[in-house]
Amino acid sequence: MKKVEKKVADDYFxxxxxxxxxYLAVGVCVSYLVVFFARDLSSITFNGFPLHxxxxxxxxxxxxxxxxxxxxxxxxxxxxxxxxxxxxxxxxSSGKTLDQ
Amino acid sequence: MDSQFLVSFGLILATFGLYIGIAxxxxxxxxxxxxVAGRSVPAVFNGMAxxxxxxxxxxxxxMAGTIMIMGYDGLAYIMGWTxxxxxxxxxxxxxxxxxxxxTVPEFIGDRYQSNAARLIAAVATIIISxxxxxxxxxxxxxxxxRLLEVDVAIGTMVGVVLIAxxxxxxxxxGITWTQVAQYLVLIIxxxxxxxxxxxxxxxxxxxxxxxxxxxGELQELDQQLGITEYVVPFTEAxxxxxLALMFTLMAGTAGLPHVIVRFYTVATMKAARWSxxxxxxxxGLLYLSAPAYAAFSRFILMDQxxxxxxxxxxxxxxxxxxxxxxxxxxxxxDGVLQWAEIVISKDIVVMATPEIANLGIFVIGLMAAxxxxxxxxxxxGLMISISAALSHDIYYRSIxxxxxxxxxxxxxxxxxxxxxxxxxxxxxxxxxxxxxxVAWAFALASGTFFPALLLGVWWKRSNGPGVIAGMVTGxxxxxxxxxxxxxxxxxxxxxxxxxxxxxxxxxxxxxxxVVSLLTKEPTQKVQDxxxxxxxxxxxxxxxxxxxxxxxxxx
Numbered sequence: 198m199k200k201v202e203k204k205v206a207d208d209y210f211x212x213x214x215x216x217x218x219x220y221l222a223v224g225v226c227v228s229y230l231v232v233f234f235a236r237d238l239s240s241i242t243f244n245g246f247p248l249h250x251x252x253x254x255x256x257x258x259x260x261x262x263x264x265x266x267x268x269x270x271x272x273x274x275x276x277x278x279x280x281x282x283x284x285x286x287x288x289x290s291s292g293k294t295l296d297q
Numbered sequence: 298m299d300s301q302f303l304v305s306f307g308l309i310l311a312t313f314g315l316y317i318g319i320a321x322x323x324x325x326x327x328x329x330x331x332x333v334a335g336r337s338v339p340a341v342f343n344g345m346a347x348x349x350x351x352x353x354x355x356x357x358x359x360m361a362g363t364i365m366i367m368g369y370d371g372l373a374y375i376m377g378w379t380x381x382x383x384x385x386x387x388x389x390x391x392x393x394x395x396x397x398x399x400t401v402p403e404f405i406g407d408r409y410q411s412n413a414a415r416l417i418a419a420v421a422t423i424i425i426s427x428x429x430x431x432x433x434x435x436x437x438x439x440x441x442x443r444l445l446e447v448d449v450a451i452g453t454m455v456g457v458v459l460i461a462x463x464x465x466x467x468x469x470x471g472i473t474w475t476q477v478a479q480y481l482v483l484i485i486x487x488x489x490x491x492x493x494x495x496x497x498x499x500x501x502x503x504x505x506x507x508x509x510x511x512x513g514e515l516q517e518l519d520q521q522l523g524i525t526e527y528v529v530p531f532t533e534a535x536x537x538x539x540l541a542l543m544f545t546l547m548a549g550t551a552g553l554p555h556v557i558v559r560f561y562t563v564a565t566m567k568a569a570r571w572s573x574x575x576x577x578x579x580x581g582l583l584y585l586s587a588p589a590y591a592a593f594s595r596f597i598l599m600d601q602x603x604x605x606x607x608x609x610x611x612x613x614x615x616x617x618x619x620x621x622x623x624x625x626x627x628x629x630x631d632g633v634l635q636w637a638e639i640v641i642s643k644d645i646v647v648m649a650t651p652e653i654a655n656l657g658i659f660v661i662g663l664m665a666a667x668x669x670x671x672x673x674x675x676x677x678g679l680m681i682s683i684s685a686a687l688s689h690d691i692y693y694r695s696i697x698x699x700x701x702x703x704x705x706x707x708x709x710x711x712x713x714x715x716x717x718x719x720x721x722x723x724x725x726x727x728x729x730x731x732x733x734x735v736a737w738a739f740a741l742a743s744g745t746f747f748p749a750l751l752l753g754v755w756w757k758r759s760n761g762p763g764v765i766a767g768m769v770t771g772x773x774x775x776x777x778x779x780x781x782x783x784x785x786x787x788x789x790x791x792x793x794x795x796x797x798x799x800x801x802x803x804x805x806x807x808x809x810x811v812v813s814l815l816t817k818e819p820t821q822k823v824q825d826x827x828x829x830x831x832x833x834x835x836x837x838x839x840x841x842x843x844x845x846x847x848x849x850x851x
Binding site: 198199200201203205206209210213217220221224228229232233235236239243244245246247249250251253254255257258259261262264265266268269272273276280281282 | 369372373375376379380382383384386387388505506509510512513528529530531536539540543567570571573574577578581584585588831832833835836837838841842843844845846847
């Protein structure tokens, strides 16, 4: 075990939290915000759909999927940057599981 | 017995054989040091397993029908059920994975250091999973009813026997790989008909790209007939109901015990993040197709069935009329079936679609097998949650800590059988459409687990009395609102029973925060454990300092 400087550990938490807030904000925009303004958006057409319908049926879901993959990818990069080595073999029973 | 019955039945039997075979195969491997070899479920396959666990009869059978009947307003289900994975993967799953317990009530009991909180969480797990399984049984009733051409109630009873047997047997081990197989069966079954319909109607094999054109034509048909327009928002309910329902489904997703448990099967927080991403990609395949189904089916019904002579209807209508889920009556006696005279249940749209589009008996059989895979895999996950809550969290940890392994297993098995039978009895006369019943389960989860887990992970000051107050308040408010809205006609801003979660979650969060602040703060040990969740698996927080593994631990 090696000690991590408090500032480095805090930076890690802050960076991850900031990114999560950004992702969630994007998620809220493509779902709640679009629904809120659905009537106003319905005059715009996209690929044969009224825009509000397209966002509900496809746009929001696609955005969510992309956000999750971006998060997984970027988080791995951040972990690397902070020198975290993911062990190849971590068994299912690692962590503080209780005896059953 | 006609050939349709034989083909469907044969496909269902073949897929069941596959699932049982996989379960047995994995069991054999486990005895040969499967776990000791240190292998874990790879994130891609865990994503598929989460997908099968997640996509229930409501997603498979009910969702496209809900959208077909509700139009734009039905899309709240699509956005809510997928958006929940953002909350789950960003805010809860990796942290819960690091804390490392076997069940959600166990996490709540240990994080909040309260036996009472664990018991309340166990009871809430049972209520939520039970409500959810009513929807599953009601769904398998629709499938079996059509297959045997009997009333849905009889189909439901057959489903009860099947699911009780399957869960008690399959609830043992090797379920991950069984669910991977179930995912593949259900997604293939879902995609084939919609791809063929897309080819038939638009000559384009990509339904996701082609159905915009059909939606455009539907708009014109709607205007000619002068009926409620398909794409116009908020015709079925208010804007606030749409938003409340979407929130309920999102928060409920993040708090469903049987889904969270799947994140415990991976090894690290990193794997939990990737599992969440893969899971939503696999789920997205079905959820992006459901609105295409809805548009195509509605188009065929309006264009080809409505307007035909009443004594010259396609053969498939008779079979569905027999199940009691479809009514076609020439009310004005002009010999022609009008659009308004077709009354179709939300729950049969997907199952009837291959017949409506005349796709042949093999595809219809495949649909039946896929629907059973969806109902079975979710019911299996739910029944394991119920049985774990009863046998582990309540019986073993509170009533009889000296119980032998065999005795706990017996309690678990019997609780599965009893829960399935009781849920089946309720499902005989379901209190709502499948998606609606399932939405209630989500309203209860968003009132109880979502706030308890969210604050448990992100706010170290939250304590035992706080979470008890939160869960009890959230559960009561959600339940009270569902009953008041469904049976008493009480609504706020036009929000009906399915949107109850927004009130449950808000009340629970407020109660948790207020009571926590009024009572003693948690012990230093608990607060340290919560701070520890901020850092990845490889970092440990101890006495105000953070340590990282550097490979010297051996």
